[in-house]
Amino acid sequence: MTEEYQMPKEEGIDHSLGLLKEGYHFISNRSKGLQTDVFETRLLGMKVICMGGKEAAEIFYDDKKFQRQHAAPNRVVQTLFGKGGVQALDGKEHRHRKEMFMSVMTQERLGELARITGHQWELALNRWTQVKQVVFYEEVQEILSRAACEWAGVHVEEDDIKETTKNLAAMFESAATAGPKHWVGRNARNQVEKWMTELVENIRNxxxxxxxxxxxxxxxxxxxxEGNLLSPETVAVEIINILRPIVAIAIYINFIVLALHENPEVTTKLRSGNDRFIQMFIHEIRRFYPFFPFVAALVKKDFTWRGYDFEKGTLTLLDLYGTNHDTKIWDNPEHFSPERFDKREESLYDFIPQGGGKYLEGHRCAGEQATIEIMKVSLDYVVNKMEYHLPNQDLHFSMTSMPSIPNSKIILENIRRK
Structure with a gap:
């Protein structure tokens, strides 16, 4: 018989303001204070369970215990995910839809994505050498928007590419906001979904x-x-679930430039062409810098873990950022060190920048390998194919803004080909 305990609880009426003030550190700060990797709090008037660490991730990605349907807040659905997308599915329906995504993540198709991305970098570099300076974050978003649309087979007129890029970026830049910025993201999604839905209908007719x-x-x-075609609206959401995450990789690529600036000693190793070190460097970018803060699920049925009761319907948050900085998993986690991945055993639950578990059976991001391939191509251009000057600017990044990018968005000057 399992012994039951009272789950550690953060006292107080509501802690939504604390989430806004502490951002990526919200869960880990409380875990340290309460000396536990699972605790109860209240957000927006609701009871919420927060978890972090390898063992918590393993439980969180058990589909017998947690479900994704109805877990995401409506403002996140209206901007980031869209209605009816794969992120909100469970069980056989989720696996079947996930297979659709994984079918386009083959080695051959990812190679084609890398080729297309490299071509777009070439074109961008041609443009950059003709101007004094560029806002790197915005420029990379356009590179990736062009690459994503071409890879997906979605034709975009040249006059429309900047607007398309802006709309795709607004979806992930507004997901954790309120007020005017939230409505910008919501309007952006509505525009792209309308365009994509009409495109699907035109294909079918x-x-x-x-x-x-x-x-x-x-x-x-x-x-x-059941053998039925997905609704045009659902297809639109899922195509956007290809395009939007690719544009979001601009966040990681901005952090690549920041990491090179702050850790110049790694540049020589990267230029040596050592594939193993390149992979370690990319993993460390994804571990060290903020991307997704946490993911949400609902308790699917009553169960007990570590003697703590999890009640059906309770919103539960898994701390992605905190798990990637957990001192029980990582030695000196606040230090940037690609070498930490040398000879490290692969795990499904302790290195989770884009979710944990298996791709098909679980909710790990289907585009994780696409992310890595795009980062490899982009790193090659930044390190080996271009020279630039990084002028004085505000390179600090917020740990409360989601997503987080350097305040200056990385300004590069005097870009030249090597």
Whole structure:
């Protein structure tokens, strides 16, 4: 018989303001204060369980204990995820939809994505050498927007590419905001979903004929477990779930430049072409810098873990950032050190910048390998194919803004080809 204990609890009526003030550190700060990796708090008037660490992640990604449907706040659905997307599915329906995504993440297709991304870097470098300075974050967003649309088979007119980039970026830049910025993201999603829904409808009625090997074609004609085509609106959401996350990789690429600036000793190793070190460096970027703060799920059924009761329907947050900085997992986690990944055993639950668990059976991001491939191509250009000057600017980044990027968005001057 399992002995039951009272779950550690943060006292107080509500701690939503604390979440806004502490951001990425909200869960880990309380874990340290309460000396536990699982505790209860209250956010927006609701009871919420917060968890962090390898063992907590393993439980969190057990689909028999947690569900994703209805877990995400409405403002996140209206901006980041969209209605009916793969993130909110569970069980057989989730696995079937996830298979659709994983079918386009083959080695061959990822190689094509890398090739397209490299081509867009070439074109961008041609432009940058003609101007005095660029805002790197915004420029990389456009590179990735162009690459994502081409890879997915979505044609965008040249006159529309900047607006498309702006709208895709607004979806992830507004997900954790309120007020005017939230409505900018919501309007951006509405615009892109409308465009994409009409595109899917035009494909199905024969007015538009994409190549059959494209993501656009495959998603448009995908059938659910009952053999029915997905609604055009759902297809639109899932195509955006390809495009938007690729544009969001601009956050990591900005941090690549910051890491090189603050750790110049790694540049020589990266230029040596050592594939192993390049992989370690990219992993450390994804571990060290803030990206997703946490992910949400609902307790699927009553269960007990470590003697603590988890009641059905309770919102639960898994601390991604805190787990990637957990001193029980990582030695000196606040120090940037790619070497920490040398000879390190792979784990599904302790290195979780884009979620944990398995790709098909769980909710780990289907695009994780795409992220790594795009980062490799981008790193190669930054380190080996261009020279630039980093002028004085505000390179600090917030641990309360989500997502977080350097305040200056990284300004580069006097860019030249090597």
């Amino acid at each position: 024969g007015k538009v004929k994409p190549q059959e090997d494209t993501i656009l074609h495959r998603f448009t004609w995908h059938r659910d477990l």
